[in-house]
Amino acid sequence: MSTASPPAVALESIASCFEGIIPASICTCSRDGTPNLTYLSIVHRVDSLYVGLSYQFFNKTRENVLQNPFVQVVVVSPTNLHQYRLDLRYERTETGGAVFDRVKTRLDAVASQTGMSHIFRLRGVDIFQVLDCRPMNAETSGEGPSRVDYLSQIEEFAARLAACNGLESIIDASLDALSELFGYDHSFLMAPDEEGKRLFTLGSRGFSESGIGSEAWIGEGILGVAAERREVVRTTNFSRDVLYSNAVRSAVERRGEDSLLEREIALPGLPHVESQLVVPLVAQDRLLGILCLQSATPGRFLSDDERVVRIAARQMAASMALLERAESTKLQAISRRPHTVQPTATSTVKHYQADDSIFIDDAYLIKGIAGRIFWKLVQSYAQNGRVDFTNKEIRLDVSLQLPDFKDNLEARLILLRRRLQERCDFVNLTQVGRGQFRLDVQRQLTLEEQS
Amino acid sequence: MESGDTVSIGDELKTFLEGPVSVLVGTRDSRLVPEITRAWGPRVFEDLRRISLCVPLATSRKTLDNLEANGEIAATFSLPTNYRTFQFKGRHAAAAEPDSTDLEAVERHRDAFAMVNERLGQPRRQVEAFWRGEIETSAALVKILFAPEQVFDQTPGPDAGKKL
Numbered sequence: 001m002s003t004a005s006p007p008a009v010a011l012e013s014i015a016s017c018f019e020g021i022i023p024a025s026i027c028t029c030s031r032d033g034t035p036n037l038t039y040l041s042i043v044h045r046v047d048s049l050y051v052g053l054s055y056q057f058f059n060k061t062r063e064n065v066l067q068n069p070f071v072q073v074v075v076v077s078p079t080n081l082h083q084y085r086l087d088l089r090y091e092r093t094e095t096g097g098a099v100f101d102r103v104k105t106r107l108d109a110v111a112s113q114t115g116m117s118h119i120f121r122l123r124g125v126d127i128f129q130v131l132d133c134r135p136m137n138a139e140t141s142g143e144g145p146s147r148v149d150y151l152s153q154i155e156e157f158a159a160r161l162a163a164c165n166g167l168e169s170i171i172d173a174s175l176d177a178l179s180e181l182f183g184y185d186h187s188f189l190m191a192p193d194e195e196g197k198r199l200f201t202l203g204s205r206g207f208s209e210s211g212i213g214s215e216a217w218i219g220e221g222i223l224g225v226a227a228e229r230r231e232v233v234r235t236t237n238f239s240r241d242v243l244y245s246n247a248v249r250s251a252v253e254r255r256g257e258d259s260l261l262e263r264e265i266a267l268p269g270l271p272h273v274e275s276q277l278v279v280p281l282v283a284q285d286r287l288l289g290i291l292c293l294q295s296a297t298p299g300r301f302l303s304d305d306e307r308v309v310r311i312a313a314r315q316m317a318a319s320m321a322l323l324e325r326a327e328s329t330k331l332q333a334i335s336r337r338p339h340t341v342q343p344t345a346t347s348t349v350k351h352y353q354a355d356d357s358i359f360i361d362d363a364y365l366i367k368g369i370a371g372r373i374f375w376k377l378v379q380s381y382a383q384n385g386r387v388d389f390t391n392k393e394i395r396l397d398v399s400l401q402l403p404d405f406k407d408n409l410e411a412r413l414i415l416l417r418r419r420l421q422e423r424c425d426f427v428n429l430t431q432v433g434r435g436q437f438r439l440d441v442q443r444q445l446t447l448e449e450q451s
Numbered sequence: 452m453e454s455g456d457t458v459s460i461g462d463e464l465k466t467f468l469e470g471p472v473s474v475l476v477g478t479r480d481s482r483l484v485p486e487i488t489r490a491w492g493p494r495v496f497e498d499l500r501r502i503s504l505c506v507p508l509a510t511s512r513k514t515l516d517n518l519e520a521n522g523e524i525a526a527t528f529s530l531p532t533n534y535r536t537f538q539f540k541g542r543h544a545a546a547a548e549p550d551s552t553d554l555e556a557v558e559r560h561r562d563a564f565a566m567v568n569e570r571l572g573q574p575r576r577q578v579e580a581f582w583r584g585e586i587e588t589s590a591a592l593v594k595i596l597f598a599p600e601q602v603f604d605q606t607p608g609p610d611a612g613k614k615l
Contacts, residue, residue: 029484029485033523035477035478035523037476038538039536039605057611060603070484072486080577082580085486137509298572
């Protein structure tokens with residue numbers, strides 16, 4: 001590595017040029033002197049003196065780079081469309097390590113989201129030394145520093161989390177605070193299921209439909225890749241990513257298991273999402289969920305936003321892990337309180353054994369484990385008039401066949417409670433204390449078991 | 452590159468080249484160091500074998516030096532709406548001052564380019580930054596002219612770079 005003087009324009013001062021919001025162009029030259037000019041979807045800024053380019057296909061650009069290390073790249077600022085020339089010299093190709101992993105996660109996430117995983121495969125990241133960086137027009141300047149000080153908001157965020165006493169309040173307080181303190185107005189939180197195969201939505205803010213109960217595969221799409229790798233995925237111009245994918249598309253492979261996902265409830269989402277920031281919630285090396293922020297504005301989430309949300313997500317995950325531990329060691333006495341009110345209106349609750357789906361008066365409520373729990377509760381209510389239950393007894397109830405290798409009951413109960421709030425105004429599930437909840441029924445229920 | 456036969460540009464390709472495409476020109480100096488500049492107002496000649504482009508003097512001095520020194524040129528035309536991209540390689544013939552028809556082509560091209568980007572969500576005022584700087588500093592344009600010897604489909608993907 002040779003020593004180099006810093007470029008005329010510091011890469012840090014034009015950081016948004018390296019977010020892949022506007023495609024860059026690259027000119028290489030073969031040994032015999034023929035230039036080759038093509039486009040790049042993103043130039044990755046490694047540090048103040050190095051950039052990385054993804055190597056996916058062996059093409060003329062790469063052939064030329066191996067023959068002649070001198071390259072010029074033009075990047076475009078999304079904030080003012082100023083163009084900058086970067087004179088580069090190829091140094092090496094990395095096939096592992098931090099830079100490679102970062103590039104790979106983003107590429108895989110977008111490829112998976114657009115059904116292109118079989119086409120986009122990262123072979124390496126070519127590392128180039130930046131010999132110079134200057135405006136295409138000498139009269140234009142850099143973007144100027146755009147550093148925002150988030151310190152007081154982070155402090156307030158941590159304070160609000162510290163005041164939470166349960167998973168549900170952590171979810172609500174976090175999503176509210178992300179909007180009120182940082183202006184992230186469209187967000188949702190998903191938790192992994194008991195088998196670690198799917199994610200399900202537990203809370204959201206700023207969408208026309210809450211999407212609570214909707215699911216996504218872990219390992220697929222932007223949400224699933226972020227969860228599987230436990231890495232942040234940030235997209236800055238999704239419609240361009242999709243255009244790019246469509247240009248490359250030759251076939252789409254669909255996974256046959258799609259029918260196993262929750263299909264009745266759509267994922268929360270903006271109709272025209274351009275920017276997405278997906279941050280895994282990890283504590284003690286365990287995936288507790290993902291936090292997803294969306295915006296209809298291209299380039300809404302930049303590297304500073306990523307840093308801030310990483311800190312917020314760590315706080316959330318740590319709080320979730322702490323409460324989980326506190327809850328699981330606590331044993332509550334079962335209180336039995338016979339139901340005395342006899343409501344006049346009646347409704348029919350149907351349970352389909354095949355997938356544990358629940359329909360109330362033929363309207364879909366929920367399926368899977370949450371459906372099984374609900375069926376158990378209403379049966380107990382109908383037969384014995386029970387209204388008060390504890391998390392502990394549900395967890396130990398063999399008839400529910402709850403997978404015991406992961407303790408996810410709290411999340412399932414929140415899901416069930418929220419679906420009831422949204423879909424049914426005469427059955428409520430209210431938390432009455434730590435590890436205790438009450439089934440509140442305002443109608444006569446007829447139960448029907450369907451195979 | 453050895454100078455070879457020139458290619459004939461079909462009507463469909465001519466329409467594409469003269470549409471709302473992003474146009475970049477690549478050249479290189481004697482040390483094989485590449486240089487990129489942005490070009491405007493592409494025109495395909497009636498013989499369908501030559502293309503002229505206008506480059507701003509303010510941003511293209513090295514490009515013009517390179518063309519004068521060795522003539523090697525690559526020009527890439529890309530449609531922002533679907534990434535359909537073609538690259539032409541050939542030898543530069545001559546630099547000249549643009550005439551009124553060339554300048555009209557530049558105006559028309561910039562207008563169409565701004566409109567297509569507006570549809571993609573980029574405000575027109577911002578797109579104009581692609582040429583406003585030049586107009587404010589040094590508005591002079593230079594016409595360059597070349598006869599393509601090779602055409603490549605450069606649309607992104609594993610087949611990018613396929614020779615037509």
